[in-house]
Amino acid sequence: MSTTKPFKVLIAHTDVPPEGIEILKEQCEILQVINEPPKNRPEILEKIRGAHAVIWGGRDILNAEILDAAGPQLKAVSTMSSGINNVDVPELKKRGIPLGSTPAMLTVAVADLTVGLLIAAARRFQEGRRKIDSDKWDKDHLNWMLGQDIRDSTVGFYGFGGIGQAVAKRLMGFDIKRMLYTTRNRVSQDIEERFNAKKVDFETLLAESDFLIIASPLTKETLGLFNATVFNKMKETAVLVNVGRGKIVNQDDLYEALKSNRIFAAGLDVMDPEPLPSNDKLLTLDNVVVTPHVGYATRRTRVDAANLASRNVLKGLAGEPMLSPAY
Numbered sequence: 001m002s003t004t005k006p007f008k009v010l011i012a013h014t015d016v017p018p019e020g021i022e023i024l025k026e027q028c029e030i031l032q033v034i035n036e037p038p039k040n041r042p043e044i045l046e047k048i049r050g051a052h053a054v055i056w057g058g059r060d061i062l063n064a065e066i067l068d069a070a071g072p073q074l075k076a077v078s079t080m081s082s083g084i085n086n087v088d089v090p091e092l093k094k095r096g097i098p099l100g101s102t103p104a105m106l107t108v109a110v111a112d113l114t115v116g117l118l119i120a121a122a123r124r125f126q127e128g129r130r131k132i133d134s135d136k137w138d139k140d141h142l143n144w145m146l147g148q149d150i151r152d153s154t155v156g157f158y159g160f161g162g163i164g165q166a167v168a169k170r171l172m173g174f175d176i177k178r179m180l181y182t183t184r185n186r187v188s189q190d191i192e193e194r195f196n197a198k199k200v201d202f203e204t205l206l207a208e209s210d211f212l213i214i215a216s217p218l219t220k221e222t223l224g225l226f227n228a229t230v231f232n233k234m235k236e237t238a239v240l241v242n243v244g245r246g247k248i249v250n251q252d253d254l255y256e257a258l259k260s261n262r263i264f265a266a267g268l269d270v271m272d273p274e275p276l277p278s279n280d281k282l283l284t285l286d287n288v289v290v291t292p293h294v295g296y297a298t299r300r301t302r303v304d305a306a307n308l309a310s311r312n313v314l315k316g317l318a319g320e321p322m323l324s325p326a327y
């Protein structure tokens with residue numbers, strides 16, 4: 001009996017959790033990339049030939065070259081991520097290929113980490129660790145290592161989609177005073193009421209936030225938006241948290257703002273570039289806490305994301321709308 005399956009799917013990641021792609025197996029032959037990025041482009045170009053769908057990931061860009069190598073039968077692409085900046089979206093659209101992504105699967109894990117970064121930056125975890133490492137633990141002064149209070153604070157969100165709202169939900173337990181948000185479109189009244197959140201203009205967000213959380217995608221409008229001019233409009237006690245994309249922040253300007261204590265601290269899961277070199281000047285500062293873009297690096301989240309990406313491509317292959325379309 002022939003075991004030929006109607007579709008071929010390329011998994012362009014080396015280590016997608018197998019249980020996340022199990023559902024593809026009934027209908028699809030699975031081709032898996034074996035070599036690690038960034039050196040696996042030749043392998044991808046080779047293996048994608050004749051593929052009907054691809055689960056895309058990593059740093060490399062899925063662009064015309066990859067699509068040409070695949071051939072005209074390619075019907076569906078899904079990332080296992082929220083951001084789709086590793087895909088040439090106009091090129092896919094031009095060819096009428098649907099793109100899926102998996103933002104909803106990431107929300108909880110990223111929101112948890114955001115709260116962690118907020119606390120770590122506000123309460124000076126990085127500096128505290130360095131004090132211990134350098135035998136500078138001061139037991140004699142009451143004003144040593146004082147941090148910022150979260151209770152009764154104003155938390156501002158630049159971007160108030162799924163991740164922002166999940167952070168807001170978690171922060172409800174911290175007795176904060178109010179939440180402000182800046183987005184292009186107002187969220188529903190129901191959501192505003194649930195979080196006691198108010199839409200404000202960018203200037204107000206900067207001036208009034210004690211904690212300012214960037215949870216928005218990288219776009220032409222957000223590229224480099226958080227620069228020296230912006231930091232100069234923030235409170236000196238403000239804590240900035242970025243879980244969006246590194247390039248939303250002008251990192252040289254952030255370095256200066258932190259070094260001069262123009263703002264109090266920053267907690268960053270995203271940087272520019274990534275990986276951030278270990279000799280980057282940002283890492284010399286006490287008042288920045290960094291994590292290596294691990295917002296959604298939890299076991300369950302990876303499986304969920306792979307599962308949704310698989311379901312997206314199965315829908316695309318069936319000519320149906322994807323469960324989580326990126327456009």
Ligand SMILES: O=CC(=O)O
Nearest residue numbers: 080081082083106
């Ligand atoms: O940053 C993570 C993602 O966009 O999935």
